[in-house]
Amino acid sequence: MVVMSLEEAAELVKDGSLICLSGNLLYRIPAAFVRELARQEKKNLRVMKTAGGYDVDLLCGLGCAKEVIAGFVSFEAFGLAKNFRKAVEEGRVKYSENTCYTVIAALRAAAYGIPFIPIADISKSYFVKERGFKFVENPYGGGKVLTVPAIKPEFAIIHVQKADEDGNALIYGPWFEDVLMARAAEKIIITTEMIVPKEDLRRDIDAVWIPSYKVVAVVEVPKGAYPGACPPYYDPDFEMMEKYANLDEEGLKKHIWEVRP
């Protein structure tokens, strides 16, 4: 049983940690947890995700992140992620640009306990060199193969629909990279719309893909993905995103205290 408060769970994440965030763009993001990280004024976080938005932007805008490992950071219809963009342009945040595919490859290698994994040849892309991805000779013949080294996040922070008090967690609908990041990370923090009895999870066993063994915290946070969506419970709040997209740093500081949790 690892149930705790949002505050306690966020305290587990130390300055400088490499964290991986669940969901994609505005879908099942651990938004409440990210706001709590910001309220606790974390510093030097390294944030990893295939496609970030609100979550990555907020950590960049409030000085919590020093590095973003991702393939895409944007608000889509609501424009560019302004705070992320500014932080990168001003050199306060390092954007370790990947393609979503190489973020996945790095997580796969970590999940499998192997030091690197071969990938398709994308070596014309500028970031391949910048990230230091290397070729190896295919030992079975056929020439050189590009590879990606493992990246093992310290924490996978995953917002789900339901979990039990040990941290077995259920995801309805698309997973994005969440189950993979749970496999790859050293530790898992689950925020969940609701904590349910084990029997309830068992009845839905085919959606329960995060076993508890690495879960260090389970936090019940209804609307924990807000302003993102957490189906079937709520859709994204586009009005809030429109407002958020125009916030400056002062506005952001207010935002994390106004929008609770």
Place this chain on the structure above:
Amino acid sequence: MVVMSLEEAAELVKDGSLICLSGNLLYRIPAAFVRELARQEKKNLRVMKTAGGYDVDLLCGLGCAKEVIAGFVSFEAFGLAKNFRKAVEEGRVKYSENTCYTVIAALRAAAYGIPFIPIADISKSYFVKERGFKFVENPYGGGKVLTVPAIKPEFAIIHVQKADEDGNALIYGPWFEDVLMARAAEKIIITTEMIVPKEDLRRDIDAVWIPSYKVVAVVEVPKGAYPGACPPYYDPDFEMMEKYANLDEEGLKKHIWEVRP
């Protein structure tokens, strides 16, 4: 829409094909399909699976298989897989022994479209050399890493609880390697306890992990895993297995015509 009869589906598999079979031991095995392969007197099949039993034994005993790529073939409590054993001992079938882990690694590499994949160091195991698994130098430092080359089955033959007429397929309970082999194979043949409308599958979407895009046949075969289990519909038939375990070749020949489909 790729619905067809068991006979038609089995005709798609040509002599010499590399096929991968679903389930594990006595759980959700494509038993009816395997019997039909035997009734059609297929030859020189290469059969791949982590842990086989009835299915692999039957194909070996009736002269359909020339190679078994697996980590384990047995009837557990009902003894050794006699027909498999005899065929291997007499040199009629080549047992390309692996460990279940390397079968999975080979399927992963095929699924990811990469020529090989690093694995943990198991190089003291005799079959590593026999299978030709090779080391590569880790390009990120730290010495040599063992690898497994991709194996791409021509067919993944998967028995499931429910599928729609296009071949989107649902698995309740453990997957074993079934979803992975679906990803790795060129083509998928689905045998299913029942064909259901798309709307029914959608209501159970979190269990629908085989998309139709590579499915070339969907066959409705109630009790298609018999004498294996297909929960929640039926448990394994241990009486039949006890009987089966003692069949000689003549007995096997009768068995495939007596047990229908």
Place this chain on the structure above:
Amino acid sequence: MSFTTLDKANYMISAMARLLKDAESAFMGVASFLPFMAIVLAKKLYNPDLIWYSIVGYNPNPKHLPMSTVHPWISKYCDAKLQLAELFDISARGELDVVFLAGAQIDQRGYLNNSHVYINGKRVQFPGGAGGALLHATARRPIVWQGKHDRRIFVKEVQRITAAGKPYRVVSPLCIFKFDEKAGKLVVDTIHPWSSYEEIKEKTEFDVNDAPTTPPPTEEEIELMNRIDPHGIRKIVLE
């Protein structure tokens, strides 16, 4: 004849939908209103068997154009689960037919920059290329699209190669390019009726050619587009 922004969006969508007539499968990345509409159109009007790999599931059947690529509206009506990772694997295996890719900068070779540029030594950051690097390199027919057309976007050579590959077509608000295999570069295939060779020449950094006029969307296509997107969200892309 005058064309509204909506008309222009409709032309682009219709053109993209028709490119899918013989497609086996299609994937669109994030933030892709026009490809979303094109895929829905193609599936309803021209190619019911088109496989749509979406980020939130396999073969979705959305009723409306949502404000986000990952909106729950889309995931709700899928035929099966699909992980983004698997979509990438499909493309890495050479099994993905059409992919729609946006380009903040697009060059004559068909290479895309979605990373960043330096303007007067100052870095201007884009969102990143999402899945583009892999998909452009491995999908059979990448279709590149852009809601704007000017000399900073259609450049001779991108400042950073985010994604390299040969586009099947490049759809802009002025014209459609196709890839000339022999010359190894983009050539104009059709010009939208509100534009001209002269305008494209002026607004493109690399050399362009004259070409026939892009055929208009049909009544049926327009009706369907209005049904999927009654509020004209699709215009945003061109604004």
Place this chain on the structure above:
Amino acid sequence: MSFTTLDKANYMISAMARLLKDAESAFMGVASFLPFMAIVLAKKLYNPDLIWYSIVGYNPNPKHLPMSTVHPWISKYCDAKLQLAELFDISARGELDVVFLAGAQIDQRGYLNNSHVYINGKRVQFPGGAGGALLHATARRPIVWQGKHDRRIFVKEVQRITAAGKPYRVVSPLCIFKFDEKAGKLVVDTIHPWSSYEEIKEKTEFDVNDAPTTPPPTEEEIELMNRIDPHGIRKIVLE
């Protein structure tokens, strides 16, 4: 005092269960009646937090010993889904604590042969080592078990190395070995009360030593074993 086959199975199960008292996690392979019983015992009596990675799911809670490792009885009461592939990854990452492995041949180094042997030039085929090659090499504490004990099984050197690793313990129907790190080989840790140094010496190809007697199962353990396996299926292993 005389011991039935059931008594002997109970001793072996009890010994294995006690080895799990401080275990973090355990996995058993296929065809493993005794480890199955030991894990259930350990979870109920000594170590409720023990994580049980099973082939059919995470932390199952079966009521009875089934005739198959993958029986639906087991998968029905799991806390979460688990793929065999993931279990291997857990072990490859060095995160698996105890694994139970069977050995058709077991040698002094603790290496296992589950592949085949040649007897008078004739091949005798075993089922294969299942997941053993990886698990023996990477789990923290492999526990090897065997239902029989003779000189063809406990050999100086296995004819084929299916799985190499250092066993934490080897549980046989005559005794329990532990691994002597310094000597790099198995030594007898305890001898079951129905056996003796002399018997083990006679039935083991490699050198053995005398050792104290294996403690008996408690009443509580026996009662629980009888409840999980009222028909005594567990005897099969020793027959």
